[in-house]
Amino acid sequence: MAQQRMNVQAPIDRLFAKRWSTRAFDPEKQVTEEQLAACLEAARWAPSCFGEEPWRFVVVDRVEHETEWQLLLSCLAPKNQLWAKHAPLLIVAAAEPLFSHNSESNRWAEYDTGQAMICMSLQAEELGLVSHQMGGFHAEALKSALGMPEQLHVMSVTALGHQADAESAPEEFQAMEQAPRTRRPLEESVHAACWGSTWSAPAASGWDARYQETPVEKLPWFHAGLDADIATALDGIESAGTAFKGKQALDLGCGPGTQAVALAKLGLSVVATEISHHALESAIDLAVSEEVNITFQVDDVLKSKINGSFDVVVDRGLFHCFSDEADQMAYLSTVRRLLNPGGTLLLKCFHKDEGCEMGPPGRYDETDIRRLFADGFELVESDKSHFDSDVMERSPKALFCHLKKTI
Numbered sequence: 303m304a305q306q307r308m309n310v311q312a313p314i315d316r317l318f319a320k321r322w323s324t325r326a327f328d329p330e331k332q333v334t335e336e337q338l339a340a341c342l343e344a345a346r347w348a349p350s351c352f353g354e355e356p357w358r359f360v361v362v363d364r365v366e367h368e369t370e371w372q373l374l375l376s377c378l379a380p381k382n383q384l385w386a387k388h389a390p391l392l393i394v395a396a397a398e399p400l401f402s403h404n405s406e407s408n409r410w411a412e413y414d415t416g417q418a419m420i421c422m423s424l425q426a427e428e429l430g431l432v433s434h435q436m437g438g439f440h441a442e443a444l445k446s447a448l449g450m451p452e453q454l455h456v457m458s459v460t461a462l463g464h465q466a467d468a469e470s471a472p473e474e475f476q477a478m479e480q481a482p483r484t485r486r487p488l489e490e491s492v493h494a495a496c497w498g499s500t501w502s503a504p505a506a507s508g509w510d511a512r513y514q515e516t517p518v519e520k521l522p523w524f525h526a527g528l529d530a531d532i533a534t535a536l537d538g539i540e541s542a543g544t545a546f547k548g549k550q551a552l553d554l555g556c557g558p559g560t561q562a563v564a565l566a567k568l569g570l571s572v573v574a575t576e577i578s579h580h581a582l583e584s585a586i587d588l589a590v591s592e593e594v595n596i597t598f599q600v601d602d603v604l605k606s607k608i609n610g611s612f613d614v615v616v617d618r619g620l621f622h623c624f625s626d627e628a629d630q631m632a633y634l635s636t637v638r639r640l641l642n643p644g645g646t647l648l649l650k651c652f653h654k655d656e657g658c659e660m661g662p663p664g665r666y667d668e669t670d671i672r673r674l675f676a677d678g679f680e681l682v683e684s685d686k687s688h689f690d691s692d693v694m695e696r697s698p699k700a701l702f703c704h705l706k707k708t709i
């Protein structure tokens with residue numbers, strides 16, 4: 303069971319996305335000789351400084367070399383032993399610290415051994431195996447237990463085997479097994495041209511990655527129908543005398559297209575925009591299968607290039623993607639430009655009371671919306687609500703706002 307990744311910033315190959323360090327190994331399933339050979343061969347083809355290939359491995363099989371396996375296990379940190387004891391293979395990786403051509407110190411030996419190990423881990427992933435590298439072990443005890451040469455630098459012990467259910471991991475690791483995987487933002491590790499100057503991943507890349515990796519029906523915001531509050535607000539406007547049939551509607555950040563399709567079915571003439579072309583492909587498929595006519599367009603709401611004048615703008619879950627004030631202002635200027643005077647903005651975002659760690663960075667209450675939309679909008683109504691979701695067990699708390707463009 304590969305976990306879901308959060309804060310993905312660009313689409314990457316399945317291998318990099320899916321590899322992870324599990325603590326739930328299946329004790330019954332062995333790694334075949336062929337699989338092990340392929341993993342070692344992948345490591346062999348790693349690059350190394352001077353082509354030195356400084357890596358050295360000791361492979362210990364729980365069934366074939368039970369005594370050595372137990373000795374090696376006992377050299378691991380006690381916490382690592384708790385889960386590594388189920389792995390059928392333990393692989394020690396060590397670096398030879400001297401260059402063979404001049405016996406001088408090879409200061410890249412450890413770096414290159416790490417490169418070999420990631421090749422091995424990715425090959426394991428490709429074969430449907432799982433791996434977990436460990437730095438928590440007693441190096442001197444380990445060298446002595448396995449009779450390894452004194453000069454070697456033992457870098458890691460890797461558990462290799464087959465994935466078991468998360469519930470089979472030792473109790474204290476179960477929450478870790480199921481927690482979403484996260485990484486700090488690329489921007490904190492990458493500098494452009496010189497140290498200290500900002501590098502940014504294109505905004506669309508992260509969204510494309512989410513849509514590429516996960517079927518739309520499994521994304522947390524997926525909801526096949528129109529959210530009840532959006533439907534009720536539209537009903538209210540219609541019964542107040544504004545007939546919608548043929549009126550121009552814009553669905554901003556339409557994602558899988560479920561809301562756009564529902565709006566089209568109500569008789570609105572719909573344009574739906576999205577930053578992610580992967581999302582738009584799903585939205586187009588949905589519109590075709592539901593036999594509705596919608597104009598779809600890839601567009602970044604913060605630098606929008608679309609033209610038109612709309613009677614209704616629907617935003618379900620886009621505005622809350624922006625916590626930065628400059629982005630919020632760019633969003634507002636797009637909506638102001640595209641909405642007709644007197645036109646309706648139906649805005650649904652995460653509520654400030656929603657405390658979950660995951661999810662969008664922007665969270666709002668009525669006061670925030672009044673302040674942010676003061677220039678050119680009137681807040682007709684706002685309600686505490688929730689996001690209808692076909693995926694989430696608990697519906698996130700939302701703020702639903704009905705705004706009217708005043709000028």
Ligand SMILES: Cc1cc2nc3c(=O)[nH]c(=O)nc-3n(C[C@H](O)[C@H](O)[C@H](O)COP(=O)(O)O)c2cc1C
Binds near residue numbers: 321436437438439457
């Ligand atoms: C050199 C190295 C040493 C590590 N040592 C340990 C360890 O002793 N125990 C452990 O549970 N995980 C260990 N890990 C696993 C990391 O915690 C893990 O790779 C990291 O949290 C990222 O998670 P991911 O591999 O699932 O992406 C180690 C990983 C590396 C590369």
Ligand SMILES: C[S@@+](CC[C@H](N)C(=O)[O-])C[C@H]1O[C@@H](n2cnc3c(N)ncnc32)[C@H](O)[C@@H]1O
Binds near residue numbers: 523525578602604619
């Ligand atoms: C929480 S999802 C909601 C999707 C859709 N409205 C729904 O209700 O299913 C937010 C959507 O906004 C899109 N998005 C994010 N930033 C955007 C931007 N700058 N311009 C346009 N769309 C954007 C994302 O790709 C994603 O599909």
